Every structure is written in structure tokens, then in C-alpha cells.
Amino acid sequence: MPNPSIKDEDTYEALRDKGMSKEKAARISNAQANEDMHPSQKGGKAAPYEEWTKDDLYERAQEIGIDGRSSMDKAELIAALRSH
Template sequence: MSKDHAPSIKDPDLYETLRDKGYSEEKAARISNAKANPDMHPSEKGGKAPPYEDWTKAELYERAQEIGIDGRSKMTKAELIDALRSH
């Protein structure tokens, strides 16, 4: 029988199983709650983003700005792609 958990745990049995396997409380809660939600599929990969080569230089620059890549204003499109991939 599973322990009494906060109401935020949607599948307490799975939560306990994951905790017994050594998962952190946070990770066990995320996985058990996602599995309990029929609209979520935690074992499947997320959406597919187009490859950086298909992005415009402005889009690449904006993404580089979001993650704080230094020197981005002087980079070519190819350099931005390399910097984003290595970050």
C-alpha cells in the first residue's frame, strides 16, 4: 500500500516505485503525474524543430541572444549555428 502523498501526486503507486528505484522526489512526481495524464506521453520525444540550417540568420541571432552567446553580433550564419550547437 502506498504512503499518503500530497494531492499533487496523481499516481502514488508509480511514485513510490520510482522513489524505491532511487529517483528524486521531483522526478518521480513529474513522471508519475505525466503517466497519469492521458494527454501526456513522457516516454515519447517532444516536437521536432527544423534544423538550424533552415533558420534565418535573424532567427539564429535571436536564439543566440536568448541563451547569452557572446560575440553573436559579428558572427556569420554558419558561426551562429556552430555556437548554438556547442552551447
């Protein structure tokens, strides 16, 4: 049974076959299916994570639910955020 929250099942399945998480594959496939979004274009204008404070990195990790963030140093927080 198709998932109604997935707008482009073929793209979703191809991304899952490449090893992407369900969440990431859904985000990308839905963005590509939306004519108003351009997922291949460069994103926002936020500063690179290396320029963020550790507190800001921790707060972002908390927002997206990264486990073990309280024991991470700045480099580990950056790596975890980038791999999420």
C-alpha cells in the same frame, strides 16, 4: 497520508525506490497519469545542448536553480542540466 499533488502514488513510489528525486518522480508519475501526455514519446524539438551557447546554458541552469553554475564551463553546464 497521500500527497494530493501526486496523481499516481504507485508509480511515484516505484520511481523513488529506483533512486529518482522527489521532483523527477512526481513529474513522471503525474505525466503518466494524464491521458493527454505521453512521457515515453520523444520530447520537443530543441537543439541538443552541445549546440547551445554557454550563455544560453547558463540562463537555463539559472531558471531551474542549479547551484555552482557560475563557475562551470560549457561541458559542466551540459552535464548538470542533463542530470537535473
